[in-house]
Amino acid sequence: xxxxxxxxxxxxxxxxxxxxxxxxxxxxxxxxxxxxxxxxxxxxxxxxxxxxxxxxxxxxxxxxxxxxxxxxxxxxxxxxxxxxxxxxxxxxxxxxxxxxxxxxxxxxxxxxxxxxxxxxxxxxxxxxxxxxxxxxxxxxxxxxxxxxxxxxxxxxxxxxxxxxxxxxxxxxxxxxxxxxxxxxxxxxxxxxxxxxxxxxxxxxxxxxxxxxxxxxxxxxxxxxxxxxxxxxxxxxxxxxxx
Ligand SMILES: [Zn+2]
Numbered sequence: 001x002x003x004x005x006x007x008x009x010x011x012x013x014x015x016x017x018x019x020x021x022x023x024x025x026x027x028x029x030x031x032x033x034x035x036x037x038x039x040x041x042x043x044x045x046x047x048x049x050x051x052x053x054x055x056x057x058x059x060x061x062x063x064x065x066x067x068x069x070x071x072x073x074x075x076x077x078x079x080x081x082x083x084x085x086x087x088x089x090x091x092x093x094x095x096x097x098x099x100x101x102x103x104x105x106x107x108x109x110x111x112x113x114x115x116x117x118x119x120x121x122x123x124x125x126x127x128x129x130x131x132x133x134x135x136x137x138x139x140x141x142x143x144x145x146x147x148x149x150x151x152x153x154x155x156x157x158x159x160x161x162x163x164x165x166x167x168x169x170x171x172x173x174x175x176x177x178x179x180x181x182x183x184x185x186x187x188x189x190x191x192x193x194x195x196x197x198x199x200x201x202x203x204x205x206x207x208x209x210x211x212x213x214x215x216x217x218x219x220x221x222x223x224x225x226x227x228x229x230x231x232x233x234x235x236x237x238x239x240x241x242x
Contacts, residue, residue: 003127004121020041021086021087021088034079037086056070058200061201063094063122064121065155067096067201068096070094072100078107119145134209134212135165136161136165137163137166137205163202164202164205167205171209194235195238209222210230
């Protein structure tokens with residue numbers, strides 16, 4: 001899970017969503033009514049999908065697992081709990097059907113004070129709650145919110161752990177290869193390699209590598225050649241990270 005920068009809505013879609021919320025408040029407050037209104041709002045849902053697709057990492061990846069294609073608009077606070085938030089833009093995230101329908105569903109755990117215990121990657125930095133162990137591909141929790149988020153989304157399920165561990169190895173290899181291309185006067189090839197890398201699933205792996213590059217022991221975990229690549233402004237520029 002990586003931070004997601006939420007884009008502002010243009011006036012047209014924002015106004016239509018506000019009108020939908022106003023109608024819900026005026027006519028019905030029930031989750032069932034909200035779900036019917038949501039299903040009937042195909043133009044608004046299409047507009048939201050387009051904006052969420054542009055915000056998502058890689059090629060429209062799920063904002064929770066980072067692996068699968070984001071197929072669903074998830075209501076972060078579920079309609080069953082907050083029907084009047086059905087059309088609120090800050091309540092919409094892009095999720096794969098597995099995270100949305102199999103894992104999260106209508107789950108919205110809170111602590112005894114009522115504070116949500118799921119990470120919203122569009123309003124807070126997941127790194128404050130989770131740490132990715134690059135060598136194993138497993139997430140470790142730093143907070144109660146991190147622990148519950150791992151449980152609810154199944155972030156340490158076997159396929160995700162294996163995918164992240166594999167992604168770590170391929171990213172290391174591609175970074176070193178791209179750097180050798182770059183300094184072998186083959187900048188265009190390096191550019192294509194790094195752009196492809198930036199679009200791969202499991203964006204959290206590259207984010208974790210970048211965060212760990214200045215930590216003690218980075219050379220042991222990443223390798224000296226990978227550390228050199230991740231400190232190279234030309235590489236970061238091609239990754240569009242500068
Ligand atoms: Zn997912």
